[in-house]
Amino acid sequence: MTVRLTLGIETSCDETAASVVTSENIVLSSVVSSQVDLHARYGGVVPEVASRAHVGLVNPVIAQALVEAGIEYKDIDLIAATKGPGLVGSLLVGVSAAKALSLVWDKPYIGVNHLEAHLYSCFLEEPDMELPLIVLLVSGGHTILVSMQDHMEYSILGQTLDDAVGEAYDKVARYLGLGYPGGPEIDRLAEKGDDSIEFPRPMIKEGFDFSFSGLKTAVINYVRKNPETPTEDIASSFQEAVVEVLITKARKAALETGAKGLCIGGGVAANSRLREAIYDICLEDGIHPFVPSRAYCTDNAAMVAATGWLRFKKDGPDPLNSGADSNLKLPSGE
Amino acid sequence: MIILGIESATSQVGCAIGGHEGVLASTHSSRGRRHAENLTPQIDFVREQARISLNEISVIAVDIGPGLYTGLRVGVATAISMAFGLGVPMIGISSLDLLAYPVRHCAKLIVPAIDARRGEIFHANYRQVPGGVQRISEPSVSTPDDVAADLLAHGNEALLVGDGAIRYSEIFANLRGVEAAEPSMAYPSAASIVQLAHAKALREEFVSPTELEPMYLRKPDAIEIEHQKKKIL
Ligand SMILES: [Zn+2]
Numbered sequence: 186m187t188v189r190l191t192l193g194i195e196t197s198c199d200e201t202a203a204s205v206v207t208s209e210n211i212v213l214s215s216v217v218s219s220q221v222d223l224h225a226r227y228g229g230v231v232p233e234v235a236s237r238a239h240v241g242l243v244n245p246v247i248a249q250a251l252v253e254a255g256i257e258y259k260d261i262d263l264i265a266a267t268k269g270p271g272l273v274g275s276l277l278v279g280v281s282a283a284k285a286l287s288l289v290w291d292k293p294y295i296g297v298n299h300l301e302a303h304l305y306s307c308f309l310e311e312p313d314m315e316l317p318l319i320v321l322l323v324s325g326g327h328t329i330l331v332s333m334q335d336h337m338e339y340s341i342l343g344q345t346l347d348d349a350v351g352e353a354y355d356k357v358a359r360y361l362g363l364g365y366p367g368g369p370e371i372d373r374l375a376e377k378g379d380d381s382i383e384f385p386r387p388m389i390k391e392g393f394d395f396s397f398s399g400l401k402t403a404v405i406n407y408v409r410k411n412p413e414t415p416t417e418d419i420a421s422s423f424q425e426a427v428v429e430v431l432i433t434k435a436r437k438a439a440l441e442t443g444a445k446g447l448c449i450g451g452g453v454a455a456n457s458r459l460r461e462a463i464y465d466i467c468l469e470d471g472i473h474p475f476v477p478s479r480a481y482c483t484d485n486a487a488m489v490a491a492t493g494w495l496r497f498k499k500d501g502p503d504p505l506n507s508g509a510d511s512n513l514k515l516p517s518g519e
Numbered sequence: 520m521i522i523l524g525i526e527s528a529t530s531q532v533g534c535a536i537g538g539h540e541g542v543l544a545s546t547h548s549s550r551g552r553r554h555a556e557n558l559t560p561q562i563d564f565v566r567e568q569a570r571i572s573l574n575e576i577s578v579i580a581v582d583i584g585p586g587l588y589t590g591l592r593v594g595v596a597t598a599i600s601m602a603f604g605l606g607v608p609m610i611g612i613s614s615l616d617l618l619a620y621p622v623r624h625c626a627k628l629i630v631p632a633i634d635a636r637r638g639e640i641f642h643a644n645y646r647q648v649p650g651g652v653q654r655i656s657e658p659s660v661s662t663p664d665d666v667a668a669d670l671l672a673h674g675n676e677a678l679l680v681g682d683g684a685i686r687y688s689e690i691f692a693n694l695r696g697v698e699a700a701e702p703s704m705a706y707p708s709a710a711s712i713v714q715l716a717h718a719k720a721l722r723e724e725f726v727s728p729t730e731l732e733p734m735y736l737r738k739p740d741a742i743e744i745e746h747q748k749k750k751i752l
Contacts, residue, residue: 233739
């Protein structure tokens with residue numbers, strides 16, 4: 186079988202990324218230009234700042250991805266770009282760039298669901314992973330537990346009813362005065378702290394849905410009443426509560442569905458405590474843990490290219506009159 | 520020389536192809552703010568109508584604003600990517616220049632005014648010169664009342680063009696010597712881009728795709744807020 190090459194483009198939030206991936210899921214290049222410094226002073230992503238930055242960055246990043254892959258545009262077989270969910274102004278920059286290149290290079294175009302791409306990020310490093318799988322997708326905007334029966338065949342078991350995990354991390358970090366982005370900072374402090382405070386484990390025994398808003402409030406109330414508590418201990422106790430909820434539900438899902446493996450994906454999957462906990466439970470239960478390297482947990486275009494190719498094989502290309510959808514959902518069940 | 524002109528800074532989106540022979544084909548649509556969906560198919564359609572293959576294009580010209588940000592960015596991102604993909608240079612032209620150009624035969628002061636939302640317009644002053652128009656004030660964003668007061672203070676006879684002039688026509692209607700152009704002049708035309716870019720191309724006034732920058736005239740909201748906070752402190 187001839188190897189096909191997909192150019193992936195990702196601009197859904199504050200990373201401008203491009204990547205070349207083969208039809209065998211081998212990553213030839215993955216370039217990510219992060220705007221995190223641009224947004225840090227505002228304590229969060231400013232959509233208009235992000236969109237403006239993408240315009241100047243997207244083509245240089247694509248050029249870099251082609252150079253690093255050692256290929257020319259002629260070698261590309263498919264152009265894939267994230268079409269949603271995300272910030273609409275940012276998404277449109279990547280989609281417009283991809284469609285323009287599709288037109289001038291005469292290559293098919295496909296729009297990719299960013300969440301589906303996160304689900305598939307684990308296959309970039311372990312293309313032959315055995316199915317069925319449970320995937321825990323955790324990021325600043327999403328907390329979704331997915332059961333994947335086969336490729337492109339999956340169903341949502343549960344999701345957050347209020348705040349996403351990453352959102353809870355950012356809000357707690359802001360309250361503790363830790364700056365932005367909050368996740369890595371809490372993770373770093375937690376390592377030095379003691380998880381001595383018993384924060385609630387919301388909905389831990391109830392189904393597969395999540396709720397983190399109450400936990401966030403509990404942390405804020407505790408700090409208000411006990412201002413002397415070391416920040417490290419707050420961070421450690423909060424992180425412990427979050428990870429225990431996530432792990433308990435993921436484990437239950439894996440056991441109930443008879444999954445052969447358990448994967449994590451999304452920005453929060455870069456969290457060191459969560460990564461460690463996944464290995465622990467998988468070892469106990471005899472299932473295969475899959476924890477992608479941090480570069481494939483956070484937003485990247487390699488996962489977009491890989492998913493784009495799978496979708497393209499299944500459904501064919503998207504027409505040039507397709508757009509972006511900032512509220513795109515994960516299709517559940519096929 | 521074949522020029523592709525792209526225009527998407529207002530609620531209209533369009534493109535045109537032309538060169539030494541003038542404009543060969545053009546198209547516009549203004550329904551439903553579907554810039555991202557419509558633009559690439561429009562380019563393919565115009566190319567076909569002009570019977571030009573994409574690799575015959577030697578220059579990509581684009582409206583760089585000011586205008587509505589999301590639409591503007593669709594045009595600019597598409598234009599930059601096409602120039603990058605084809606390996607050709609670019610020419611950026613302001614939406615205000617594009618509005619002033621079709622009324623260049625008017626001897627009065629020409630004031631293009633684009634609806635900037637939030638009760639403001641993007642505008643600049645132009646006057647007739649042999650063969651075209653010349654901008655005589657910096658592009659700015661102001662309330663229509665401020666623009667009207669300025670026109671009144673200088674006692675100029677003026678012609679206002681653009682969707683901002685139409686939206687706030689009642690503010691300008693009372694001014695002596697000031698008239699607003701008809702609705703057919705509401706939006707910049709892609710044909711004007713090709714015409715203006717052709718003149719610039721002959722003078723080799725090109726920029727590379729990495730140099731082209733949209734003209735926003737407003738800072739992003741959060742920066743604006745921080746700015747105001749500093750002013751208050
Ligand atoms: Zn993401």
